[in-house]
Amino acid sequence: MLNQFKSYSLYYKKIAVLSIIINIIVMLASNNLIIVFLVKFLLLVLFFFLLKEASLRQKIKFYKMAGCSNLKLLSILYIYDLLLSLPILLILKAYI
Numbered sequence: 001m002l003n004q005f006k007s008y009s010l011y012y013k014k015i016a017v018l019s020i021i022i023n024i025i026v027m028l029a030s031n032n033l034i035i036v037f038l039v040k041f042l043l044l045v046l047f048f049f050l051l052k053e054a055s056l057r058q059k060i061k062f063y064k065m066a067g068c069s070n071l072k073l074l075s076i077l078y079i080y081d082l083l084l085s086l087p088i089l090l091i092l093k094a095y096i
Contacts, residue, residue, distance in 0.1 A: 020088060023085045036085075
């Protein structure tokens with residue numbers, strides 16, 4: 001279990017900055033947290049369909065070896081993203 005947690009964290013570190021930038025852009029455009037989370041969910045669904053492509057599937061082979069399925073990896077990443085971006089978005093919403 002700890003090995004899986006480390007692998008999720010390692011994968012999220014690669015996309016954390018991009019996630020925060022997307023959060024800020026969508027938050028500035030809509031100023032609604034629900035819309036921000038819906039946009040992030042739609043991007044996650046798009047990423048799930050991209051995982052079916054062979055070149056991207058090769059890049060996440062390490063996570064499959066650690067016992068992570070694609071759906072489990074993406075759902076845990078979405079929860080990480082919600083938990084880490086919520087404070088940032090609440091601070092940003094207070095100043096907008």
